[in-house]
Amino acid sequence: MCGIIGYIGDKKAVSIVLEGLKKLEYRGYDSAGIACLIDEKIKIIKCKGKIKNLETLVDEQLNSSTIAIGHTRWATHGKPSDENAHPHCSGGIVLVHNGIIENYAELKRELKKDGYKFISETDTEVIVHLIRKYRDKLPFEEAVRKAVSKLKGSYALVIMDEREPDRLIGVRMESPLVIGILNGEKFIASDIPAFLSYCNRVIFLDDGEIASLKKSEVRIYNFQGKEKKKNPVTINWTASMAEKGGFKHFMLKEIYEQPRALADTIRGRILPDGSRVVFKEWGLKEEEMEKFKKIYLVACGTSYHACLIGKYMIENIAKIPVEVDIASEFRYRNIPFQEDSLFIAISQSGETADTLAALRFAKKYGIKTLAICNVLGSTASREADAVFYTHSGPEIGVASTKAFTCQISALYILTLAFAQLKGTLQKDLFHKFIKDLLHLPTLAEEVLKLDDKIQILAKEVYRKPNFLYLGRGPAYPVALEGALKLKEISYIHAEGYAAGEMKHGPIALVEEGFPVVFVVSSDQYLEKTISNMEEIKARDGLIITVSDSKDEKLNRISDRFIYVEGINSYLNTILFTIPLQLLAYYVALLRGCDVDQPRNLAKSVTVE
Numbered sequence: 001m002c003g004i005i006g007y008i009g010d011k012k013a014v015s016i017v018l019e020g021l022k023k024l025e026y027r028g029y030d031s032a033g034i035a036c037l038i039d040e041k042i043k044i045i046k047c048k049g050k051i052k053n054l055e056t057l058v059d060e061q062l063n064s065s066t067i068a069i070g071h072t073r074w075a076t077h078g079k080p081s082d083e084n085a086h087p088h089c090s091g092g093i094v095l096v097h098n099g100i101i102e103n104y105a106e107l108k109r110e111l112k113k114d115g116y117k118f119i120s121e122t123d124t125e126v127i128v129h130l131i132r133k134y135r136d137k138l139p140f141e142e143a144v145r146k147a148v149s150k151l152k153g154s155y156a157l158v159i160m161d162e163r164e165p166d167r168l169i170g171v172r173m174e175s176p177l178v179i180g181i182l183n184g185e186k187f188i189a190s191d192i193p194a195f196l197s198y199c200n201r202v203i204f205l206d207d208g209e210i211a212s213l214k215k216s217e218v219r220i221y222n223f224q225g226k227e228k229k230k231n232p233v234t235i236n237w238t239a240s241m242a243e244k245g246g247f248k249h250f251m252l253k254e255i256y257e258q259p260r261a262l263a264d265t266i267r268g269r270i271l272p273d274g275s276r277v278v279f280k281e282w283g284l285k286e287e288e289m290e291k292f293k294k295i296y297l298v299a300c301g302t303s304y305h306a307c308l309i310g311k312y313m314i315e316n317i318a319k320i321p322v323e324v325d326i327a328s329e330f331r332y333r334n335i336p337f338q339e340d341s342l343f344i345a346i347s348q349s350g351e352t353a354d355t356l357a358a359l360r361f362a363k364k365y366g367i368k369t370l371a372i373c374n375v376l377g378s379t380a381s382r383e384a385d386a387v388f389y390t391h392s393g394p395e396i397g398v399a400s401t402k403a404f405t406c407q408i409s410a411l412y413i414l415t416l417a418f419a420q421l422k423g424t425l426q427k428d429l430f431h432k433f434i435k436d437l438l439h440l441p442t443l444a445e446e447v448l449k450l451d452d453k454i455q456i457l458a459k460e461v462y463r464k465p466n467f468l469y470l471g472r473g474p475a476y477p478v479a480l481e482g483a484l485k486l487k488e489i490s491y492i493h494a495e496g497y498a499a500g501e502m503k504h505g506p507i508a509l510v511e512e513g514f515p516v517v518f519v520v521s522s523d524q525y526l527e528k529t530i531s532n533m534e535e536i537k538a539r540d541g542l543i544i545t546v547s548d549s550k551d552e553k554l555n556r557i558s559d560r561f562i563y564v565e566g567i568n569s570y571l572n573t574i575l576f577t578i579p580l581q582l583l584a585y586y587v588a589l590l591r592g593c594d595v596d597q598p599r600n601l602a603k604s605v606t607v608e
Contacts, residue, residue: 001027002027002028002071002072002073002074002086002096002097002098002190002282003024003026003027003028003071003072003098003189003191003194004024004069004070004071004086004096004097004098004156004158004177004188004189004190005017005020005021005024005069005070005071005158005187005188005190005194005195006068006069006070006096006158006160006168006170006187006188006189006213007020007067007068007069007185007186007187007188008067008166008167008168008185008186008213008214008215009066009182009184009185009186010066010067010184010185010213010215010525011185011439012063012064012065012066013036013066013067013068014034014036014043014058014062014063014065015063016068016187016195016198017034017036017054017068017070017267018034018051018054018055018058018070019068019197019215020070020187020189020194020195021034021051021054021070021071021072021194022051022468023191023193023194023196023396024072024189024190024191024193024194024550025050025051025072025597026100026250026396026398026596026597026602026603027072027074027190027191027356027602028072028073028074028075028604029050029051029072029073029074029597030048030049030073030074030075030080031046031047031048031049031072031073031075031080031081031084031085031086031234032046032049032050032051032053032054032070032071032072032073032081032083032085032218033046033047033054033070033071033086033087033096033346034046034054034062034068034069034070034071034087035068035070035087035089035094036062036065036067036068036069037054037065037067037068037160037162037165038061038062038064038065038404040165041162042089042092042094042160042162043065044063044089044094045057045058045062046071046082046085046086047082047085048081048082048085049080050513051072051382052300055268058341063412065373067160067165067166067168068469069087069088069094069095069096069158069160069168070087070096071085071087071096072086072151073086074602076100076123077100077104077121077122077123077124078120078121078122079121079447081087083119083121084120084121084122085320086122086124088120088122088124088127088128089128090116090125090128090129090131090132091112091129091132091135091136092132092161092162092163092509093131093132093135093137093159093162094128094159094160094162095124095127095128095157095158095159095160095269095325096124096153096157096158096394097127097137097155097156098156098175098176098190099153099154099155099156099173099174099175100123100153100154100155101124101126101127101152101153101155102153103150103151103152103153104123104126104153104154107130107151108126111126111129111133111502112128113453114133116129116132116133120237120304120607123153124532127147127151127155127157129349130147130150130151131143131144131147131159133147134146134147135161137235140161140163140164140167140169141169141210141212141247141559142225144157144159144169144171144210145223145224145225146458147211148171148173148210148223149223151173151387153173153174153336154173154174154175154353155171155172155173155174155175156170156171156172156173156175156176156177156190157169157170157171157435158170158177158188159171162166162556166214166215167212167213168186168188168212168269169210169211169212169213169421170188170205170210170211170212170471171209171210171211171408172205172206172207172209172210173208173244173352174207174353174356174379175190175596176190176191176223176296176349176351176378176379177189177190177204177205177207177211178190178191178192178202178203178204178377179203179204179211179213179218180195180198180199180201180202180204181199181202181203181218181232181456181569182198182199182201183216183482184215184216185198185199185501186213186214186215187199188211188213190215191235192235192394193237193396193501194354196235196237198237200234200236200237200375201232201233201234201235202232202233202234202235203218203220203230203231203232203233203480204233204270204377204378204382205220206379206382207379208222209221209222209223209228210222210223233376233377235365235376237393237394241545248589249397249585249595249596250395250396250397251397251399251401251489251585251594251595251596252585252595254395254396254397254398254401254402255401255402255448255578255581255582255585256448257392257393257402258401258402258405258406258444258448258574258578259303259441259442259444259445259448260441261390261391261392261393261402261405261406262405262406262409262440262441262444262574263410263441264391264392264393264406265390265391265392265406265410265413266409266413266437266438266440266441267391268281269413270274270413270434270437270438274431274434274435274438275431275434276420277413277416277417277420277434279414279417280387282370282386282387283370283385283386283387284368284370284385284386286421288368289417289418289421290421290422290530291340292320292340292341292342292368293320293321293338293339293341294320294323294338294340294341294342295314295320295321295322295323295341295342295343295344296322296323296324296325296330296341296342296343296344296362296375297310297322297323297324297325297344297346297368298324298325298326298327298330298344298345298346298358298359299326299345299346299347299352299355300326300327300328300347300352300354300355300605301329301400301484301605302348302399302400302403302404302405302481302484303346303347303348303352303355303400303407303501304324304326304327304346305404305477305478305480305481305484306346306404306407306408306411306477307324307344307346307411308324308476308477308480309332309408309411309474309477309478309570309573310322310324310344310408310411310414311324311603312473312474312569312570313411313412313415313474313570314411314414314415314418317415317416317418317419317424317425317570318418318419318422318424319422320417320418323605325358326354327345327354327355327357327358328354329350330358330361331357331358331360331361337362337365337367341367341368341534342367342368342369343358343359343362343363343367343368343369343370344369344370344371344414345358345359345369345370345371345372345373345380346371346372346373346376346407347371347372347373347380347386347460348373348374348375348395348400348403348407349373349374349375349378349603350373350374350375350378350380350381351378351379351380351603352585352604354356354605355380356379356380356383359371359380359383359384361381362381363385363568364400368385368386369383369384369385369386370384370385370386370388371384371386371387371388371420372376372387372388372389372390372407372410372411372414373382373387373388373389373390374391374392374393374395374403374406374481376389377421387564388410388413388414390403390406390407390409390410392406395603396596396603397595397596397603398488398596398597398598398601398602398603399485399488399489399584399595399598399601401485401581404481404577405444405574405577405578408571408573408574408577409437409440409571409574412437412570412571413437415546415570416430416433416434416437418597430451432568433568436567436568436571437571439567440567440571440574440575441601443565443575444574444575444578446565447564447565447575447578447579448578449562450506450562450579450582451582452566452584453562454562454583454586455586457544457562457583458583458586458587458590459559459586459590460560461542461544461587462490462511462543462586462587462590462591463491464492464514464515465493465497466492466493466494466509466514466515467483467486467492467493467515467516467517468483468494468495468497468506468509468510468514468516468517468519469482469483469486469494469495469496469497469516469517469519469580470496470497470498470499470502470517470519470529470532471496471498471499471518471519471520471529472498472499472500472525472528472529473521473523473524473569474521474570474572474573475519475520475525475569475572475573475576476496476497476498476499476519477522477573478519478573478576478577478580479496479497479498479499479517479519481493481496481577481580482495482519482577482580482583482584483495483496484496485580485581485584486580486583486587487585487599488584488588488601489584489585489588489593489595489598490584490588490591490593491591491593491598491599492561492587492591499518499525499528499529499532500532502535502536503535507535507536510536510539510540510541511540511541512539512540512541513540513541513542514540514541514542515541515542515544516536516541516542516543516544517544517545517546517580517583518543518544518545518546518547518558519546519547519576519580520545520546520547520549520554521547521548521549521566521569521576522547522548522549522550522551522566523569526549526551526554530551530553530554530557533554533557533558534557542559542560543557543558543559543560544558544559544560545558545560545561545562545574546561546562546564546579546580547562547563547564547567548564548565548567548572548575548576550563562579564579565577
């Protein structure tokens with residue numbers, strides 16, 4: 001839930017780390033800090049608030065250092081404060097930490113008995129005192145190994161010792177950590193954008209691994225001290241892909257990147273003549289896919305909404321029963337797993353703690369697993385039996401946009417692969433569905449032309465305190481996602497419901513001027529949705545409709561109508577989502593909210 005970065009080389013380490021922290025601020029932004037070595041002595045600056053507050057404290061003297069570590073925090077243990085900000089130091093040892101130490105209270109009691117003084121409320125301070133305790137008798141690396149053997153929980157650590165000014169040590173256990181490789185320089189961080197402007201050759205650490213970084217070498221070994229050989233991989237993202245590119249916010253940039261991102265998700269997955277889906281790269285064998293009799297779709301937040309849409313696709317097109325669950329609930333159920341089942345975990349980062357736990361739970365019972373994620377080398381991609389990379393590029397805005405629509409397109413491609421193998425679609429319809437998919441990025445470009453119209457709508461409704469979003473069929477999860485986007489970034493209370501549930505409670509909220517957003521596809525649900533709209537109209541609600549239908553009655557009953565050129569009920573979910581993302585963005589902007597870093601949220605939820 002926090003961002004960490006370390007650097008060792010010949011350049012100005014503090015400036016590099018500070019720059020890296022700005023790229024990681026999406027991971028946490030309630031406090032920040034940097035530690036460096038000046039004349040082989042630790043110097044720490046840290047403060048409550050965002051990186052810009054920390055930047056004012058950096059003086060020229062610090063820029064003489066060539067080794068530094070930094071941290072941007074999202075609080076888990078201890079409120080945001082100067083004292084609770086990282087880095088934490090003890091007896092010449094200083095470190096930064098992402099994750100949660102589950103047994104910190106027990107360790108803290110033991111350390112207090114040994115005379116160690118605590119000045120923060122964090123679980124992290126336990127780690128640095130523990131390393132110091134062992135460092136008094138053991139070499140640096142051995143002290144770190146001894147200390148982490150006592151820890152329970154999730155953690156990524158980057159550690160400095162003033163007695164070894166030419167070394168950084170990184171440790172990973174269930175929290176992401178990646179190393180950047182340059183001749184004479186090394187980086188280590190929670191995420192690639194932190195150092196991508198300097199290098200694109202990286203090594204991903206796995207759980208239970210420790211890395212020792214010097215200017216000219218990287219050594220990796222496990223918690224038992226056994227060295228491991230790992231080759232760097234080259235990341236094909238450009239540094240500009242992780243920048244705002246002229247847009248006011250990352251979120252708006254990422255909304256506008258969706259046509260390109262969708263094209264990248266589709267690219268290489270369909271034969272050039274559009275006749276078949278290519279799925280060998282995923283790691284699933286044809287004979288396996290033919291045998292699957294049930295699919296579990298599991299995720300959190302926005303990705304969970306993608307799962308709900310996937311259920312409609314897979315059951316209707318591929319004729320395979322699908323069970324959808326929230327990851328944080330899945331592993332606590334006593335599930336009678338069906339033989340020949342496939343478990344699909346969906347996570348933008350591939351590091352979502354609850355989703356990873358659910359994946360491991362399924363693997364424990366021998367269920368075949370597939371990860372749909374965006375980040376090359378992420379934990380989910382490594383631990384799953386198979387992986388479908390969405391290739392949507394880095395998503396910096398905390399509220400997910402392009403990652404969500406690319407997840408839907410990935411599920412659509414997966415569905416067509418199953419239909420292809422199982423023969424559940426007539427040939428003509430199968431080819432139409434593929435043709436629709438190939439046309440999708442172009443239609444997404446067209447939807448973005450609604451921007452001006454949606455800005456006008458936002459000005460009409462941004463002062464409203466409550467919203468209701470309604471849809472039927474595949475449009476229902478889009479309503480859920482539209483409501484989530486609005487509440488995430490504008491702090492307006494918004495609820496999404498299946499339109500058929502409206503009379504079972506939510507209609508009690510409707511009064512004159514109450515905004516109700518209907519997501520309507522020109523499919524079998526159209527007439528029933530219009531009936532629901534009539535009921536809102538009778539109570540003087542403000543009806544805002546997003547639809548591909550040209551039904552005259554639908555247009556007449558709507559107070560505000562946003563027409564989207566549609567394609568089919570399943571891919572319409574992507575096209576309908578884009579206007580709702582824009583509406584949430586412009587409402588938040590008018591309300592003066594921090595769009596990219598909404599309060600209380602972090603981009604990657606890496607603790608349970």
